[in-house]
Amino acid sequence: MLPTNTDVQKLSDEEFVAIRDFIHERSGIYFAENKKYIVENRLIRRMSELGVKSYKDYFYLIKYDTTHKEFNHLMTLITTNETSFFRNPPQLKAFAKEVLPLITKEKKAAGNKRLRIWSAGCSTGEEPYTLAIILKEEMPDLSNWSVDILGNDISERVLYAARKGIYGEATLRSTEPRIVQKYFTREPEGFRISDEVKKLVKLSHGNLSDTRKLGVFRNIDIVFCRNVMIYFSDDVKKNIVRQFYTSLLPGGFLFIGHSESLHGISKAFKLSYFKNALVYRKEPARTGRSSLSARVSATGATAGNSVAARGTATHAATSTTDRASSIAERTSDTLKKLEKMREMLAAKR
Numbered sequence: 001m002l003p004t005n006t007d008v009q010k011l012s013d014e015e016f017v018a019i020r021d022f023i024h025e026r027s028g029i030y031f032a033e034n035k036k037y038i039v040e041n042r043l044i045r046r047m048s049e050l051g052v053k054s055y056k057d058y059f060y061l062i063k064y065d066t067t068h069k070e071f072n073h074l075m076t077l078i079t080t081n082e083t084s085f086f087r088n089p090p091q092l093k094a095f096a097k098e099v100l101p102l103i104t105k106e107k108k109a110a111g112n113k114r115l116r117i118w119s120a121g122c123s124t125g126e127e128p129y130t131l132a133i134i135l136k137e138e139m140p141d142l143s144n145w146s147v148d149i150l151g152n153d154i155s156e157r158v159l160y161a162a163r164k165g166i167y168g169e170a171t172l173r174s175t176e177p178r179i180v181q182k183y184f185t186r187e188p189e190g191f192r193i194s195d196e197v198k199k200l201v202k203l204s205h206g207n208l209s210d211t212r213k214l215g216v217f218r219n220i221d222i223v224f225c226r227n228v229m230i231y232f233s234d235d236v237k238k239n240i241v242r243q244f245y246t247s248l249l250p251g252g253f254l255f256i257g258h259s260e261s262l263h264g265i266s267k268a269f270k271l272s273y274f275k276n277a278l279v280y281r282k283e284p285a286r287t288g289r290s291s292l293s294a295r296v297s298a299t300g301a302t303a304g305n306s307v308a309a310r311g312t313a314t315h316a317a318t319s320t321t322d323r324a325s326s327i328a329e330r331t332s333d334t335l336k337k338l339e340k341m342r343e344m345l346a347a348k349r
C-alpha cells in the first residue's frame with residue numbers, strides 16, 4: 001500500500017534549502033522561502049506515488065539518478081505551463097506586422113531566405129504553432145523560404161502534448177474563428193493542428209539554464225521567451241539572456257513576456273519601440289547598419305522608433321569588436337551630453 005500524505009514528515013528548513021538549491025542549480029528555477037509550501041505540496045504528492053518515505057531519500061533519488069528521469073518528472077510537477085494560442089495579441093501584432101516584414105525584407109535584400117525562430121519554454125506548443133500560423137498568414141512566398149521554428153521545454157509532459165497537437169477550446173479563446181477553421185480540424189478529442197503548420201515546428205527537450213547544451217540554437221532571427229524567466233533567479237536570467245544574445249544573428253529580436261523586463265539583467269539589447277509593443281533587439285552588424293536600423297525609423301516614423309534606431313543602452317558585448325563599439329557608443333553619448341551642456345551654458349551667458 002502507498003504511504004498516505006501523513007506518512008511524510010513536514011519539510012524542514014534545511015531539507016527545503018537543500019532541495020531548493022539543487023532544483024535551482026539544475027533548472028534555474030528558484031523558490032524563495034515564501035514558496036516553500038509549493039515545493040512541500042508537490043513533493044508530498046510525488047513521494048506518496050513512489051512510496052518514498054523521507055525527503056532525504058527523495059533528494060538522493062533526484063540527485064544520483066543518472067538518467068535524470070525523476071528530476072525531469074519533478075520539473076513537470078513544479079513548472080507552470082499556462083499558455084494559449086495568440087497569447088498577448090499586441091506583441092504578436094508587432095511580430096506579424098512590424099518585426100517580420102523588417103527581417104524578411106532585410107534578408108531578401110541580402111539574398112538570404114532562411115528564417116529561424118526560437119520559442120524558448122514553449123510549453124504545450126501553442127506559442128510555436130501560433131508563430132507558424134502567423135508566418136503562413138503573413139508571408140505569401142513562405143514556400144520559397146527555409147523556415148525553422150524551434151521549440152524547447154524542460155518538461156517532457158508538455159512536449160508530449162505539443163507533439164500530439166490536439167487542443168481544447170479554452171486555449172483557442174483568443175484565436176479568430178477563421179484561423180481555427182483554416183488550421184485545425186475538429187476531432188472527438190479536440191482541435192487538431194494541421195500538418196502544414198506542424199511541419200514548420202521542431203520540438204526538443206532542453207533546459208534553458210544548461211547553456212552548454214543550447215549550441216543547436218544558433219543563427220536565430222527571433223527569440224520568443226515569454227513568461228518563462230519569471231521563475232529564475234537573476235543570475236540564471238543573466239546567463240540565459242547572454243545565451244539568447246549569442247544565439248541571435250546581428251539585428252535579431254528578443255520577445256519576453258509583456259510584464260517582464262531586462263532591467264538589471266542585461267544591457268546587451270536595445271529596446272525597439274514598435275507601434276504595438278516594445279521589443280528587445282541585438283545591434284545590427286556594423287557594416288550593414290544603414291539598412292535595418294534606418295528602416296526602423298523610416299517605416300515606423302515615430303519618435304520612439306528613431307530613439308530605438310539610434311539606441312541609448314550600452315552594449316554588453318560578447319566579442320572584442322562588440323565591446324569596442326559599445327565603448328565608442330558610450331563615449332559618443334557622453335560627448336553629445338557635454339556638447340549639450342556647453343550649449344546651455346553659452347545660452348545662459
Ligand SMILES: C[S@@+](CC[C@H](N)C(=O)[O-])C[C@H]1O[C@@H](n2cnc3c(N)ncnc32)[C@H](O)[C@@H]1O
Pocket residue numbers: 027028029079080081082083084087120121122123124127152153154155158206207208209225226227228231
Ligand atoms: C508559463 S509557460 C510559458 C509558455 C509560453 N512561452 C507562453 O508564454 O505562452 C513556461 C514554460 O517554461 C518552461 N520552463 C521552465 N523552466 C525551464 C527551463 N529551465 N528550461 C526550459 N523550459 C523551462 C515550463 O516547463 C513551461 O512550459
